[in-house]
Amino acid sequence: MQFTVKAADPATLKIATLVLPVTEGPSLGALGQAVDAACGGALTSILKRGDLQGKTAQTLLLHGLPNLKAERVLLVGTGKAEDLDSRAWRKVAGAINGVLKGLGGKDAALAFQDIQVKDRDAYASARLMVEVLADGQYRFEQFKSKKGDPRALQKIVLLGSEAQQDELDRATVHASAIAAGMAYARDLGNLPPNICHPSFMADEAKKLAKGQKNLKVEVLDENQLRELGAGAFLAVGQGSAQPPRLIVLNYNGGKKSDKPVALVGKGITFDTGGISLKPGLNMDEMKYDMCGAASVLGVFRTLVELQLPINVVGLLACAENMPSGHATRPGDIVTTMSGQTVEILNTDAEGRLVLCDTLTYAERFKPSAVVDVATLTGACIVALGSQTSGLMGNNDELVQQLLKAGQAADDRAWQLPLFEDYQEQLDSPFADMANIGGPKAGTITAACFLSRFAKQYPWAHLDIAGTAWISGGKEKGATGRPVPLLTQFLLDRLQ
DSSP, rough: OOEEEEEEOOGGGHHHHHEEEEEEEEOOOOHHHHHHHHHHTTHHHHHHTOOOOOOOOOOOEEOOTTTOSEEEEEEEHHHHOOOOOOHHHHHHHHHHHHHHSSSSSSEEEEOOOTTOOOOOOOHHHHHHHHHHHHTOOOOOOTOOOOOOOOOOOEEEEEEEEGHHHHHHHHHHHHHHHHHHHHHHHHHHHHSSSTSSSHHHHHHHHHHHHOOOEEEEEEEEEEHHHHHTTTTHHHHHTTSSOOOOEEEEEEOOOOEEEEEEOOOOEEEEEEETTTOOOOOTGGGGGGGGGGHHHHHHHHHHHHHHHHHSEEEEEEEEEEEEOOSSSOOOOTTTTEEEETTTTTSSSTOOHHHHHHHHHHHHHHGOOOEEEEEEEEOOOOOHHHHHHHEEEEEEEEOOOHHHHHHHHHHHHHHOOEEOOOOOOOOGGOOOSSSSSSSSSOSHHHHHHHHHHHTOOOOTTTTTEEEEETTTTTOTTTEEEEEOHHHHHHHHHHTTOOO
C-alpha cells in the first residue's frame, strides 16, 4: 500500500473513491461543503433524508454525483467533535478500511485536513490513521492453497493544505515504516512452530541485515552460550531437538560515542510448559510465545526503513520449551551467567530464564537503557486484559518515557509496582532464588526476578502477554504490538 500527501481541491480530484468526514448532526466540514457546492448540494440533500447521522464509524457510499471527478464518494461519520479521541479515530479508520477493501477502485483520497482529533496534532492524527489503514490491509495466507481475492486498493492520498505538507509527509513516512515493522512481526508470530524455530529466527535476522551497512548480526549457539555460563538459558532449550540461539543485532545509526538502547525480546518459539505441561486446550497459541522477539525484529525492520540516527542493540533470546528425557525438571537448580543460582520450581516459567541470562549479556554493550519485551505472564492478562501492556522498571525516568511513548503511539502500557516487598516471594531454601513467586502478583514477581539481573543499567520490562496476539476465532493472530510504542520511544530519544 502506497500513501502520499497532496494539496488539491477534492472536488476536482480524479480518484476512485473520495472519503469525506461527517460530524454528528449531521454536518459537513469546510472541505465537504466545497464538494457539496460543486455537486449542486447533492450531499446536503442526502444527509437531510437521514441516511447518515454522522455517528462514529457510520458509512454511506455514493455513486455518480454530478460535477465530481471522483467515481465514488464515501461519507464517514466522525461523531461529536468534542468526543473524537484516539479510540474513536481508530474506529473511523477501521470503518474506512472495511468499505475500501470491498471496492474495486485502485486509489482513494481522504479529505480530513479540517478534522481535529483530541490531544493530537496533524502529524499524530495522520500517522495513526495511516497505521490503522495499513495494518487493516494485512493478510497471512502463505499456507493456504487458495488465496483470497487480490486487493485492488493500491494507493491512498491524504489531502492537506500547503501548511500541513511537511507534517503529513513525515507522518506517512513514519506510519508506513511502523506498519511494515508490525506486518513483519505479525508474519513471524503467525508462522507455525515447525517452521519458526530458534535457527529460523536467526536466519531471519541475517536476512534483515543483508545489504545494510549499519546493521550487523551475530548468532550465539549452544556451545557459545555454555562458554558464557548461560545455565538458565540452556536449561530451557535442553528438552528440545531445536537448539537455542541468542541473536544479537547491532544497528549503528548514531555517533560511535553514543551509548546504545538495548531491546531484549523473549523468543520461545513454542512453549509446551516443559515437564510442567500446559493443558492441551489452545496450546497451539503457544507459538506466539516468541512475539517479544518478533516485535524487536519488527522495530529493526522499521529502523532499517527510516534509517534513524540512533544506536540500538537487539537481543533475541530464542529457545523451544519441550518435555523429554533431557528436559529440565521441577526442583533442578541452575547457575545463571551472572553467577546467581535459580531453583526451577515450574518449567513453565521459562521466559524469565532465557531473559535473565540475556539481560546479563546486555551489560557488555554499556547501554543507556534496556527494555525487555516478553509474553511473560498470564497474570498480566488477568490484570490488564488485552488492551494494555504491563510495565515495570528500576528507573522511573525510563518508565515515564515508555508510558509517554505508548500514549503518543496509541499503543499503551500501564505501570505496575515493583516494590521490594515482592522480592521475598522468590526466596528459595536451596538456591539464591526460585523462578516463581507463588500465586499472588505473578506479573510483578516475574519482573522482580528479572530486576535481579538488570542492576547495571536503567531497565524496563514490558509484559505483552495480553497484547501480542488475539486469541481464538476468525481474528486469531499476532498483532505486531508493541512495535508502535517502541518505535515512538526511539523517535522521542532523537529530540
